[in-house]
Amino acid sequence: MIFCAEIEHKETFSIVALLILELMQLILRRGSFDIDDVLLNTIGAVIGYTVYRIGKRLH
Numbered sequence: 001m002i003f004c005a006e007i008e009h010k011e012t013f014s015i016v017a018l019l020i021l022e023l024m025q026l027i028l029r030r031g032s033f034d035i036d037d038v039l040l041n042t043i044g045a046v047i048g049y050t051v052y053r054i055g056k057r058l059h
Contacts, residue, residue: 018038018042022035022038
């Protein structure tokens with residue numbers, strides 16, 4: 001259960017951080033604001049963290 005709680009915490013942090021970056025792009029008119037970027041980057045962060053945890057366990 002600790003692993004699930006850590007993932008939820010990391011996922012929440014990733015979503016907030018990525019949303020802030022996307023909103024900055026919208027406000028500063030740099031790049032393009034796209035909710036797909038937030039979703040895909042969050043999924044990537046969760047997958048990356050999961051792979052890290054698996055690698056750490058195996059090592």
